[in-house]
Amino acid sequence: MITFNFDKEKVEKTLRSYLDPSVNLILQIGNYILDGGGKRLRPYLVLKFSNMLRGYNKEEDYILAAALEYLHTASLLHDDVVDGSEKRRGRPTANRIFGNDSTVLVGDYMYANALYLFSIYGDIDMIKNVSDSVKKMAEGQLLELKKIADFNISFDDYYKIVLGKTAVLFGSCCYVGAALSTSDQNLKESAYNYGINLGVAFQIVDDILDYEGDEEKVGKSLMNDLKEGKITYPLLVVKDKLSDKDKEFIKSVIIDKSPSIENLLKAKKIVESYGGIEKAKEDARDFMRKAIENLIDFPDNKDKEELVKLAYYIVERES
Numbered sequence: 001m002i003t004f005n006f007d008k009e010k011v012e013k014t015l016r017s018y019l020d021p022s023v024n025l026i027l028q029i030g031n032y033i034l035d036g037g038g039k040r041l042r043p044y045l046v047l048k049f050s051n052m053l054r055g056y057n058k059e060e061d062y063i064l065a066a067a068l069e070y071l072h073t074a075s076l077l078h079d080d081v082v083d084g085s086e087k088r089r090g091r092p093t094a095n096r097i098f099g100n101d102s103t104v105l106v107g108d109y110m111y112a113n114a115l116y117l118f119s120i121y122g123d124i125d126m127i128k129n130v131s132d133s134v135k136k137m138a139e140g141q142l143l144e145l146k147k148i149a150d151f152n153i154s155f156d157d158y159y160k161i162v163l164g165k166t167a168v169l170f171g172s173c174c175y176v177g178a179a180l181s182t183s184d185q186n187l188k189e190s191a192y193n194y195g196i197n198l199g200v201a202f203q204i205v206d207d208i209l210d211y212e213g214d215e216e217k218v219g220k221s222l223m224n225d226l227k228e229g230k231i232t233y234p235l236l237v238v239k240d241k242l243s244d245k246d247k248e249f250i251k252s253v254i255i256d257k258s259p260s261i262e263n264l265l266k267a268k269k270i271v272e273s274y275g276g277i278e279k280a281k282e283d284a285r286d287f288m289r290k291a292i293e294n295l296i297d298f299p300d301n302k303d304k305e306e307l308v309k310l311a312y313y314i315v316e317r318e319s
Contacts, residue, residue, distance in 0.1 A: 004044055005306060011043045014066040018117060021109060029098050029106040033073055036089045042068050042173045049177025049191050052303035060121040061180055067117040068173050070110040075137055077107035082145060083228060129175050133168040140164010149229035149254045158236055167199030190294045197291035202314050204284040207232035208277060211268055223264040229254045234276035246270050284315045
C-alpha cells in the first residue's frame, strides 16, 4: 500500500476555500461530493511534480491542484447523470439526492471555476493544456455514449474514450505540476506523458475491478459497465476470439437494458475463460512501465521514487 506523502489537509481546505458561490445549492452539492472523500490523486500529482523540480510547494500549487480536482469533480457529476448511476464511493450519487438538473449545473459551475482560477494563478501555456483536456473529456464522454451496446467498438474508440474519461486529466495534472516549476518543454511533455500512461493503466484496472473487485472496496456495484452496455477492456481484448455462441450471448447481454444477475455472471465467466482479465492486467502493467520510463529525465529524489511507486500501486490496487 502506497503512502501519499502530501499535505492533504491543506488540499481539502483549499478545495473549500475557492468554492464560494453566491447560490447556496452549489455549495451544498459541491461539498456533498467533496465530502465523499477520495485519495485526491490529481492534486497529489500536481504537488509531486512541482515539488520534485522545485524542492517545495508554493500557495499557487495548491490552488491549481484544487482547480484540477474541481474539473475531476465536475466530470464525475456529469458522468453520474449520463450513466444514471446510483452509488459513488459507497454513497448515493449527487444526482440521486439533488436531481439531475441541479447536478449538471453545479458540474458546469465547477468547470468554470477551475478555468477562472487558471486565468489568475496559471499562465497561457497551462490554460492551453488544461482547456484541451476539458475538450477531450467532453469528446470522450460523448463517444462513450455513442458506443453503448456497440459490439463493434474498436481499440481506437476505446482509447479515445479512456483518454477523455481519465488519462488527459492525469496528464494535465502532471503537466501543470511541472510547468509550475520549470519552463523546459521536454520535461513538461514527459510529465504529461507519464500522466497519460498512468491514466490509461488506471482505467484498465478500473475495468478489471468492475469484473472481479470487492464491491465494498470499489464503492459501486460490480458488473455495472456491462449492465450499462459498455464494452470495457477485459471484453474488448477477447471479443474477436469468442465462439459464435458466446458472441451472441454477450451481445444479448449488452443490448438488454436490465440484464439478470445470472446473465451478467455468465458473461463474466465467458470473459474470464478466454483470458480477458489476465490480458487486461498484462496490458495495464505495460502502460505502468511506459509511465515509469517517462520519468527518466527528472531528478532522482524522494518525489520521483513516490511517482514510480504510484505507478506500481495503480496496477495493484483493489479500489
